[in-house]
Amino acid sequence: MNASLSAVPAFEHLSRIPLYVPGKPIQEVQRELGLARIVKLASNENPWGPTEAVKARVAAVISGSEYEGLGLYPVSDGYYLRQRIAERKGLSVDRVMLGNGSSEILEMVAKAAFLEGGSAVIPKHSFAIYGIATQTAGGRVIESRASATELDADDILRCVDGDTRLVYLGHPSNPTGLRLERAALERLVRNLREDIVLVVDQAYAEYEDPATYPDTAAYLDQRPNLLVLHTFSKIHALAGLRIGYGLGSKELLGLLERVRSPFNTNHLAQAAAEVAVQDLAFEAFSRQKNTEARAAFTLEAAKHRCQLTGTGGNFVLMETAYPAADLFQELLQRGVIVRPMQGYGLPNHIRITFGKPEEMQAFWKAAGPLLDGGC
Ligand SMILES: Cc1ncc(COP(=O)(O)O)c(C=O)c1O
Incomplete structure (x- = not known):
């Protein structure tokens, strides 16, 4: 959508910034197509949660307590949740910050960086918010080389300009599911x-094998200008509550505090996340389910000779002979919502979130006949 802004000339520069297009909500598809059963595999949510313990904590907040009634403001800086995260990560509490989703932290850091202009280096095919946050904050995007199958740390370094203030890296990246090997990450x-x-941005890090994943947090003590982001929207299954966190140096987070809106994370989200961040068993369970879903999907995709990209995250990027927008529409008519990737420079790719086995069966029931001639 390119709104006509001639009536609002002061904001006309905004029309050059791409709009973020979210996954289509289930209710919208029901409303538009009158379908009773819809399977949504479009926004990389975790279908297995949240846990009963998390729901019980949210219910307790809703029923009200001395500190947490909904009529009171939340703890502005989320101190108690930050403490839980700090314990888990082995850091002091002043090295943890919270955002209304990690997207808000991506915006906060851009707002801080581009107050007086400057540029961000962003690998091609990265999560759309990196570029949008940069541009809405007044920064310039420098796109470094990357393909659907390869990330290039050295090109990120080559692209850095005199006025570069930020580099964004998805690790693993959405939508490609790619990440850097340890040596390349270290070079960067x-x-x-x-x-x-x-x-x-380690939004999907918890889906990686902890034994082999190169966690960038390992470099926090070596680089004061490093910000490592996580979210409660993915493996912790709290996308609806909007909460994420950043890890960094005390100095960097102290400065970012100046661009944080007071009370940016709410009571319910803070309370739910306090429970979720301690639940390693649910994380391990979700990771295992995700591994099983990927293995089953890979087998099925091979039958249709479909090309898959990446191994990270709770999703897969699939190349087909169909234009992505057409395949998306065909699947929508059959009650399955996926994410077409033409807006990411991938006109023949769709991204599919791993749902429960019955949801994946619904996907293949809808997609199989469309792809029968081969992907
Ligand atoms: C790579 C990446 N980073 C960040 C986010 C945003 O997550 P949040 O819900 O915490 O804003 C997403 C969401 O899809 C993502 O894919």
């Missing part, structure tokens, strides 16, 4: 100019 962390803030 060590060789990026020290005054540039490196934002490593």
